Amino acid sequence: MADLSTFPITNKWPAKNPDIIQLYSLPTPNGVKISIALEELGLPYETHRVDFGANEQKSPEFESLNPNGRIPALIDPNGPDGKPIGLFESGAILYYLAEKTGKLIPGDAAGRYETLCWVMFQMGGVGPMFGQFGHFYKYAAEKVANNSYPMERYRDEAKRLLGVMEGRLKNRQWIMGDTYTIADIALFPWVRGVDVFYGGRDVIGFDDFPAVMDWLERCLARPASSRGIDVPAKE
Missing domain, CATH: 1.20.1050.10 (Glutathione S-transferase Yfyf (Class Pi); Chain A, domain 2)
Known part of the structure; x- marks a missing residue:
């Protein structure tokens, strides 16, 4: 089982299955880019709703993963070299997922x-x-x-x-x-x-x-x- 304890965000939003991608998001235009990509790619993931009404995106736990305090953010327990990686900014996450799988992006x-x-x-x-x-x-x-x-x-x-x-x-x-x-x-x-x-x-x-x-x-x-x-x- 993957150890995500080095990511403080998991203290506020515990992972039920730390072996799959952890997505911290909301169904906004930026947020759903990532859930749609994950669905297209068939990658298993666990979602955590970040409550804007409670200003959770500005909590220390969330900002430990994204210092800019914006959704979406993501932890992949199987990142480069098999090590967990935390990511933010939806465009960067999209590119990472495409590179990881070799899908949703041209091969040339x-x-x-x-x-x-x-x-x-x-x-x-x-x-x-x-x-x-x-x-x-x-x-x-x-x-x-x-x-x-x-x-x-x-x-x-x-x-x-x-x-x-x-x-x-x-x-x-x-x-x-x-x-x-x-x-x-x-x-x-x-x-x-x-x-x-x-x-x-x-x-x-x-x-x-x-x-x-x-x-x-x-x-x-x-x-x-x-x-x-x-x-x-x-x-």
Whole structure:
């Protein structure tokens, strides 16, 4: 049995089965990237729900694994050289899982780096900009009721980014062509989130991006997506 005692986070969220991957998360766009990838890869994992309402992501135990205090975070008891490894940042975790299994990423070096470019496109662009749009459109709407600039700025940037994706996905099944990869997993929960979490479908103008919408439906139709999209479940 793996010894995870060197990870203080396990004191707050004990592992029932320390021999499998431990996932600390919530069903947010960033969080479900990892549960969906794990489902696609068929890797056994145990989930631990991090309660934002109780500010658990800022607890010393959680920050011992991710000093930035953000979900998701993960412990793999079977890391490099067979030793446990703790990871944070969803893009890094996706890449790690793809490298670990040799799946969800092209086998050739050029394809791998191109896939990684699109993962970074999500991490540096789509995630932050969509998140800021949602913040000002839904959660801080009253605070900026007399100033439309913040919402309009991030709305327009979100639309621009969707336009980039639209161009990429024309005549393509997936971001990398015929093969579903971590690039798709990184991106589609955020596109879904604009509608599901922020109610911004019409404001962003989803109908203006038909290739993206068709791709989103294909992503959501995958069995692993339906299994991973609401992980961890409410207790």
